[in-house]
Amino acid sequence: MKRVIVVASGKGGVGKTTITANLGVALSTFGEETLVLDADVAMANLELILGMEGKSITLHDVLSGDASIEDAIYEGPGGLKVVPAGISLEGLRKIKLDRLEEALETILQDTDILLIDAPAGLEKDALASIAAAQEMILVTTPEVPSISDALKTKIIANKLGVDIIGVVINRELHDKTFLTIEEIETILEVPVLAVIPDDPEVSRASAFGEPIIVKNPKSPTSNAIMQLGADLIGEKYQPIEPDKKGVISKLVEGLLGRR
Amino acid sequence: MGSPKNDSASNDAETKVQSEPIDRSKLMEKYGIKEMNEDDVDELIDSYSGGSLNEDDVEKIELTLMNKIKKSIFGIPKIKGTEVMVFLDSASEISGDINIIIEYERKGLLSRLMGESKDIDNLRRQVINIVQIEIKKSFRKFPEIVDKFNINVEIN
Numbered sequence: 001m002k003r004v005i006v007v008a009s010g011k012g013g014v015g016k017t018t019i020t021a022n023l024g025v026a027l028s029t030f031g032e033e034t035l036v037l038d039a040d041v042a043m044a045n046l047e048l049i050l051g052m053e054g055k056s057i058t059l060h061d062v063l064s065g066d067a068s069i070e071d072a073i074y075e076g077p078g079g080l081k082v083v084p085a086g087i088s089l090e091g092l093r094k095i096k097l098d099r100l101e102e103a104l105e106t107i108l109q110d111t112d113i114l115l116i117d118a119p120a121g122l123e124k125d126a127l128a129s130i131a132a133a134q135e136m137i138l139v140t141t142p143e144v145p146s147i148s149d150a151l152k153t154k155i156i157a158n159k160l161g162v163d164i165i166g167v168v169i170n171r172e173l174h175d176k177t178f179l180t181i182e183e184i185e186t187i188l189e190v191p192v193l194a195v196i197p198d199d200p201e202v203s204r205a206s207a208f209g210e211p212i213i214v215k216n217p218k219s220p221t222s223n224a225i226m227q228l229g230a231d232l233i234g235e236k237y238q239p240i241e242p243d244k245k246g247v248i249s250k251l252v253e254g255l256l257g258r259r
Numbered sequence: 260m261g262s263p264k265n266d267s268a269s270n271d272a273e274t275k276v277q278s279e280p281i282d283r284s285k286l287m288e289k290y291g292i293k294e295m296n297e298d299d300v301d302e303l304i305d306s307y308s309g310g311s312l313n314e315d316d317v318e319k320i321e322l323t324l325m326n327k328i329k330k331s332i333f334g335i336p337k338i339k340g341t342e343v344m345v346f347l348d349s350a351s352e353i354s355g356d357i358n359i360i361i362e363y364e365r366k367g368l369l370s371r372l373m374g375e376s377k378d379i380d381n382l383r384r385q386v387i388n389i390v391q392i393e394i395k396k397s398f399r400k401f402p403e404i405v406d407k408f409n410i411n412v413e414i415n
Contacts (some may be wrong), residue, residue: 187286
């Protein structure tokens with residue numbers, strides 16, 4: 001069954017795009033034909049995270065009739081396909097809605113899962129992205145403003161008939177000043193799908209233009225996202241254990257030429 | 260699906276078993292989180308969709324627009340009478356046809372010989388301008404909607 005899943009957050013800066021990009025790669029790794037559509041125009045950094053910036057043909061060109069959708073699909077890490085949006089979906093909706101629907105239909109012909117990276121907030125672009133999807137994954141940090149905005153997003157999505165799969169809690173810090181998983185689940189009234197720890201490796205990977213699950217597949221973040229991907233498609237995932245050797249033993253091994 | 264996948268998650272799951280169920284409204288109050296009320300939700304969704312229109316809404320808009328246009332046209336000198344018909348199509352986006360018939364007070368023979376057709380062209384242009392202004396005023400938030408209307412003016 002073809003699935004169109006929007007990844008939305010409400011509040012900006014919670015790591016939604018990072019989750020979308022890595023989840024896309026994870027699903028692709030599991031053998032699903034996955035395509036990520038970047039609808040976050042204001043903060044269009046999906047391509048940066050995937051190391052695919054500066055693509056000339058975008059969804060905008062397709063909907064303007066200047067290019068075919070096939071020309072706007074780019075191959076990303078792990079076989080993931082990416083379509084950069086290039087322009088506000090709302091702007092397109094007004095003028096070229098038929099073509100947008102056609103483009104999505106064409107995309108879905110060769111795609112198992114279409115992930116839409118929705119813009120933050122509840123402006124028209126965000127609503128257009130939400131309305132285009134059948135299912136939604138909410139992303140939030142365990143902080144009050146982020147959860148408050150996620151709740152608004154959830155309410156709007158419900159009203160638009162979008163099925164909320166659950167919430168991903170990003171940048172979990174085990175800090176008592178933040179809301180607990182149980183509290184977040186109670187407030188949002190949706191299941192928690194994954195808890196991603198606060199991990200400086202994520203920023204480092206982004207700086208290299210590489211998704212963390214490619215750059216550091218043993219990290220807790222990578223394992224959590226892979227598990228999320230596996231759960232979404234009903235697959236089993238065996239987490240990759242991190243290397244438990246200490247720095248000194250690694251150094252010694254290095255010096256002795258054993259590595 | 261539906262359960263946290265790392266250690267912190269399983270710790271919390273254990274806590275969940277031991278602790279009392281949390282009252283959602285008390286929790287929301289504690290953190291100052293508010294639900295969105297129905298009106299706000301509808302307003303937001305309308306702002307995205309441009310508002311959903313039923314047949315009654317369409318008829319009301321047609322009538323209002325018709326009266327506004329009629330009133331404005333009567334502000335033009337030498338208009339003896341006018342009939343305005345507004346037909347809206349709201350299937351996907353609002354568009355429409357506006358047909359206007361104007362009864363114009365004819366000038367004397369000499370003036371007619373001097374170039375009445377020019378006056379009629381000017382009048383037609385003036386009427387179209389007035390109609391476009393009324394459309395823009397009526398759909399203030401979406402002035403570009405004016406391009407979606409066909410305006411036909413017949414002058415007798």
